[in-house]
Amino acid sequence: MRNVIIIGSGPAGYTAAIYAARANLNPLLIASSVQAGGELMNTTEVENFPGFPEGIQGPELMAKMQEQAEKFGTEVLLDDVTELDLSGDIKRVVTGYSGEFEAESVIFATGSAYRKIGLADEERLSGRGISWCATCDGFFFKEKTIAVVGGGDSAMEEATFLTKFASKVYVIHRRDTLRASKIMQERAHANEKIEFIWNAEVTGISGENALSGVTLTDTVTGEERELALDGLFVAIGNDPRTHLVHGKLDLTEEGTIAVSGRSSKTNVAGVFAAGDVIDPTYRQAATAAASGVVAALDAEHYLAARESGVQDPAGIDLAPAN
Template sequence: MRQVIIIGSGPAGYTAAIYAARASLQPLLVASSVEAGGELMNTTEIENFPGFPEGIQGPELMMKLQEQAERFGTEVLYDDVTELKLDGDVKTVTLGNGQVHEAHTVIFATGSAYRKLGLHDEERLSGHGVSWCATCDGFFFKEKTIAVIGGGDSAMEEATFLTRFASKVYVIHRKDTLRASKIMQDRAFANEKIEFIWNSEVAGITGADAVDGVTLRSTTDGTETHLPLGGLFIAIGNDPRTHLIHGQLELAPEGTIAVKGRSSKTNLPGVFAAGDVIDPTYRQAITAAGSGTIAALDAEHYLADLEQATGEASAIGEAQTAGRPQPADPVLTTTV
């Protein structure tokens, strides 16, 4: 029986593991078999994580967080969770290899995933001109004509960043107005390398071995045109990874896991959530790490209360037994 099982190996999961391990809770952390380390494993240089004035590569940061968690006693398993049972005092976590682990508490820190277009050639050309991360892949598009799909802050930030490398950046948006904040819009509008294509959606991605263009469909009259490109960046949002807990944990209107106030407490006792899976707004590595801290402390306090309640119940039971009248010795009688 474990004290704590942590599901997820991003900044939230590993920070929760560091705190839980330092509290001698000997946590088990389940990292994905194929996506261990989370989205930061696909990020090149991180310049805004405190403590690294020269910046740090995403994979290196995640390696350091893992090493720190393991140093204090965290056990890391590289497998995928296939089933969770979170109600009751004992939680069960079933892995892809068939193993079932039990714990008094679970910290759910599975993060979020880039939202995809759902087009036929999107996956085929992933890594060959199709990307969801400008900071990861922008360097590879020097002096190319590329496009960003989206109309929010993320899309404006991606487009502006990509102008450092690309010769031209199109922003493709299905409406004629943006969702992005005014400051992000102004910055994009002022950049001479950025051109907006309004009222259009990408209906197809072309290219044999690499992206060479997209098919655009007008959202007003349905007409289609071809736009030659050397790369395509998709910035239409993120979806929290909540498929494992549907029907068990309450969700917020944004689709993230609902927690109580500034805590990590979900609707089920002993189940806590942290990181992007509860955060529809900020989604930064440092805010995820802080959220992991909260989850570990909440779990520690829950376990302490549980231990105290169990001890008190045991003491009451012993007292009741001690004060109960004992059965008298049997009386032998003789019939004449």
């Protein structure tokens, strides 16, 4: 029997583990068998995480977080959760390879997944010219012509990074202005290898065994044209990873896990959530880490209340405020 099981290994999960371990809760963190570390494992330079004025590589930051969590007693398991039973006082977590675990509390910090364009050939040519991770696949596009789809910070970071390898990088955006922060826009605009294609959507993908080009549709006129490409990187956002808790926890209109106010408390007592899986707005490493702190403290208070026999209002109070 565990005090707390943390599902997820991004900044929220590892920070929750650090705090839970320091509170002598001996947490088990189930990281994932193939995606341990979360989205930052696919990020190059992280310049806005406090404490690193010179910046730090995303994978290095996550490795340091894991090391710190393990230093205080967190057990990290590289496995995938396949089933959850959150009913009752004892929660049951089933994994793909390591069997079943029980705990008095669970912290859900599974983050988000790359959003896809939704075209039939997108999956077929995945890994054959289509990618969602520039740091993973950019090396394979030396002196090639590629495009990035998106208009946010992630798209600008991907495009700028890819200029290290590609001879030409198009940025395809469905509007005529970017959502990205000013500094990220300035970097992209200043790069001679980057060319912007405004008011355009990718509505078709060409290629037999590898990507050869895309069909672009003008979002204003509806006019179509073909663009020859060797690679296409999709950076149009993310969706919260909530598939394990559908029908088990309440979700918001945005699809994130619903929590009570600024807490991490879900509608099920003893179950807490943190990070991008509850945040449709900010989605930063620093805010995810802060959210992990909240979840660990909420779980600690819940467990202390259980031990003392006090009824702890751990779930969302659905009654209207007086």
